[in-house]
Amino acid sequence: MSEPEKNDAIPPEGEMGAAARPSGLRNPEAAVRGLGAGTLVLEAIVLLLAIQPIRILGGDLGTWGITLVIVLAVMAAVLAGCMRRRWAWGAGTALQALLLAGGLLHWSLAALGVIFGLAWAYAMYVRRSILG
Template sequence: MSGPPADGPVRGSPEPKGRGGEGADARPAGGGPVESGPAGSGRPVGPRRSGLRNPVAAARGLGAATLGLEALVLVLAVQPIRVLSAGFGTAAVVASVALAVGAIVVAGLLGRAWAWYAGTVLQALVLLAGLLHWSLLAVGVLFALVWGYVWHVRRVILS
């Protein structure tokens, strides 16, 4: 009845070392496939630098969340634009709603490589809409900076 558990170590036997150790059960840190070469080094094939399980999906999620937040801000900007505008109020409202719809569409398409460039064009269009109302320029500058950071993060985790 007493004794070591079936899957535990036996008293006096060497413990397997942690991640990347020299023990019999050494696994790569990322949990990926292990090389099966003559050296049997136990290093993962194509290590993931970021440590994420699915870095492509993480980058896509970050981009989609950013564009979704931008769409929300653009829709919420409609009321202040309508109240504060003097001349181009209707055009600024239409532009804001159209850009919000565009941001949602691009966010849904970020699985395609060209959609990342479409997101950059969308940022330029929001900046251009700043000619209609100053608040759209403020939103455009803010989200252009955030979009630049999203590109930086995407490049880092996918490299």
């Protein structure tokens, strides 16, 4: 009997073959988690940086509005660290809806909600296209 050729060998258990990775990524799950976490971290930073300009440039962002922005920023940062869990993607979607609803307190929060909602929708699209 002849020895099997190297191309006919079955990869070790747990190692994915090239056919199982249509995206070409070594670890597609980690790449998608990184995209989601990066989006949420960027959102947290922008929310915290937006407080003062909104207050100075004519925003009537009171104590409730500032508290909402800080809570949303903390939630985004915490969710960025929880992206390994399946529920974090749904919670991220809910966070985008809450930010959009924050537009009831100030129009600029609705604008940020639209911008980051679109970024989150793109991250979800990439997740679906890579992971299936």
